[in-house]
Amino acid sequence: MLMNNIIDALKGAKNIAILPHVSVDGDGLGSSIALALSLKKINKEVIVYLEEEIPSVYSFLPGKALVKTFDYKKSIAGNPPHDVVVALDTGDVERMGERADIFNGARVTINIDHHHTNSEFAFYNYVLPDASATGEIIYKVIKMMGLELDFDTALCLYVAIATDTGGFRFSNTSGITHQITSDLVNNGVNVAEISQQIFDNISLAKTKLMGAAINSLELFENGKIAFISITDEMLKAAGAKDEDCDGIVNIGRSIVGVEVSFVARQKLNGEVKINLRSKNYVDVAAIASMYSGGGHKKAAGFSINKNIDILKKMLLKDIGELL
């Protein structure tokens, strides 16, 4: 059985490196630290290499002594190869960034992931697309290795699962997800404190941008379409960055009665980025595809160079026909 082969490889190794994907998130980091803490218990030399610093939102996580930001220059100076390198939550080799060197230099490589697009790039590939988070799979690995699930490990896995399921709200949340989480919570996770840390931690700039976005909000078609416009000036006034626009489209979608919400992010260079969300029945991917964009039925988008007033009128007509 593949899982047994992976456990044998881990148990047989002296030194192990763990690599989550670049721009590490709660699942990548939580899963990695949980596995590292567990392997440390059976006296492995284990280290988690990140492409970047630990994101400040996750600075409360335990096990930071086992986490290092990868230094490419130091690495090419010649580190001994690792017995085993585990890529976690990483769909393909590119998502390892410069750390692909560590991966390629390993004696044995393992790929543990839940992305259905995973390219199975390692010697052992354990990919479970039905798992809500890689944290779910690492939970199983730890259990099957016969290792104790202590407070720190449970906390890391809780953060992994809670973040990748959007707080148990996304469609990937299964009965198994809640069953595993039950065990994690029974190990002492402070649900209220951790939920606050990971979900109620918004920058002042993003908060201000949300306020400006709401000010620009318009409803059409008897409140079934919500439209928000974000300009460079709004970003500047809020002190916000482009990434702070993420999720703004949900402000419109959350309004009672709205079926389609769309946001136009207008850049000074004339480019307009359109983000579309629907609530129940409108296929916004069909609309995005008319403008050479893509996405899913309820979440899609595209970029275009067009006058915003004309574009807005066109989209209101396109959406209106599907209501």
Added chain:
Amino acid sequence: MLMNNIIDALKGAKNIAILPHVSVDGDGLGSSIALALSLKKINKEVIVYLEEEIPSVYSFLPGKALVKTFDYKKSIAGNPPHDVVVALDTGDVERMGERADIFNGARVTINIDHHHTNSEFAFYNYVLPDASATGEIIYKVIKMMGLELDFDTALCLYVAIATDTGGFRFSNTSGITHQITSDLVNNGVNVAEISQQIFDNISLAKTKLMGAAINSLELFENGKIAFISITDEMLKAAGAKDEDCDGIVNIGRSIVGVEVSFVARQKLNGEVKINLRSKNYVDVAAIASMYSGGGHKKAAGFSINKNIDILKKMLLKDIGELL
């Protein structure tokens, strides 16, 4: 065992009425319908009486044929008494409103609740303060009665638990909560769709009020104190009601670096309602108590008649001393 007595009473009854508390919420309504659907299966005449209409946010719930809004005038005309009346999620008799008449007219009364303040007002009182929601207790009742947990019942119990735990984020969320929810999700609950229904359903007026609140947001003490002011004019401009101010204080508390958030709701009659929240260590109940208010360590408030500028200065000083 008390639970067995309750089950015997339910099984022995011909007609049963179920009463959640006034201003019914997701737990009260979900638990009540789940119990009603289950009792219907063993051929009981069962009805859920509400003091009001089903709130529109819960209009998607199944079993509405078993739910009636109580009509006091019709009732005093003389309905036959019920064999059993079950009060659900209701801390005391007052929380039944006019439906207390139904309760008082019953042959046997049962009180199933999770509020630790419950006044044990019935013949059988089954109060579990450790349960995150009354839905958890009804889950156990249904299981112990040997009744099938079908899709509709699971959905109602999921809504009960998800709403009363703030989406599995409040401190009442236990390992048992997740274990029960695992079973509910395995019975086919569409997690993404239901989460959207119950959590992403904000009125346009409240959304606009949030925008105006963010515009009024000020930070003090190096970003450790957030202050929001809400006036009657802001409410009017947003088309919002006083109840829409609920939760506005969390906008400030969610900002990175903020320890204390407070909102001043200024009324035209000169009254100012202060709402305080802290994130980690400041005891805001101690501040509220200095103004004859009350609350918990991390959530407190008070009302006062005072010039807003003077009051704000006083509170900034009070809070600043605890930072």
